[in-house]
Amino acid sequence: MNWKLTKTLFIFVFILVNISLVIIYIDKVNKSHINDSEAENAVDFKQEEIKIPDNLPSVKNLKMQLLTARSFDFSSYAKAHSDISSEDSGAMAKGDISNPIDVSNDQYTDLKSYVKDKVYKGKDYEMSNIDNKKVTFEQTYDDYPIMNNNKARLEFNINDDGKASSYKQTAMKSITPSEGANNEKKQVNTARSAIEALYFNRYLKRNDEVTNARLGYYTVVKEPNVQVLEANWEIKVKHGEKIKTYYVEAVSDSPKVIEE
Incomplete structure (x- = not known):
């Protein structure tokens, strides 16, 4: 048996294993930092005395895009x-x-x-x-x-x-994805993140209550016969005795809010 070759192979395999372990460790650290960052940025609605629904719609693996309709x-x-x-x-x-x-x-x-x-x-x-x-x-x-x-x-x-x-x-009729190179499907933001967008834009304040959140399409371009539809969260908020409706862009990193 060629012990010199066996020793060299053993050392090579050992190095590969260590490199793999380092990569796995770095990946875990990065994910941990992401989760910590998300936790730090999350709004504590209970502390802010703002009520939100206990069961918000799930958007796991859901992607949407702009639509054109006539x-x-x-x-x-x-x-x-x-x-x-x-x-x-x-x-x-x-x-x-x-x-x-x-x-x-x-x-x-x-x-x-x-x-x-x-x-x-x-x-x-x-x-x-x-x-x-x-x-x-x-x-x-x-x-x-x-x-x-x-x-x-x-x-x-x-x-x-x-x-x-x-x-x-x-x-x-003729509801189809809008033409354009930048209209690929994108992951839908969570309902909670849409509610947080309302909070950060000062539409949600102490003692307010979010009564409902639903996902759908909202018209962002209105022409006589053609419309462009965008994925939005429709959020209903009770301000005292009044209920207002807000639309929050659902696939944007910096979602725009429209107040009806």
């Missing part, structure tokens, strides 16, 4: 359906429900079934708001709502007897 023209669709008319140069459809749907006592199962089966692309809408006079649905893209947008909305009027007998609808 308004749907209901003119031809309305002509093919006797119970539907079009308005606003075809941008809005108005429908009559022959058998009004009872939504009293918080019973919305029949209404949701009607939307799914009878309304144009009803499966793409989700219920977003309810009051005594109307029930509102929002159009979705990849299961995320197009928020606060009168070009992607479905509204049912509620009569005094608690029944829905008509609706009006707008919709977007």
Whole structure:
């Protein structure tokens, strides 16, 4: 046996093992510093006497990007359906429900079934708001709502007897990723980081309460027929007796805040 060669190989393997251990150690130290930095920058909302929801939506491994969409023209669709008319140069459809749907006592199962089966692309809408006079649905893209947008909305009027007998609808079509070299998908920031952005921008103060946080698309460019949609967190905050809505960019390192 060539002991000199064996000794050389042993030394070489020993050096490689040590190099690997050093790399692993450095990686752990770096991750530890990142976690420590995040912990130092985190806002202690309890100490600040600001209430936030216990269970915020998870965005693990979720990436989103800018979208471009166009308004749907209901003119031809309305002509093919006797119970539907079009308005606003075809941008809005108005429908009559022959058998009004009872939504009293918080019973919305029949209404949701009607939307799914009878309304144009009803499966793409989700219920977003309810009051005594109307029930509102929002159009979705990849299961995320197009928020606060009168070009992607479905509204049912509620009569005094608690029944829905008509609706009006707008919709977007050709929803696709916006063109451009810098429009790659990016990791979505957490809901907590969006709430912290509100705090650092002085929209959140002592005794405020965050009542809801949801992720969706918000319109950042509005043209007559074309819109650009950006991933945003919609955060509702209770300031005393008033509730305000804020939109926080969801994929930006320095998120912009819009107050509605």
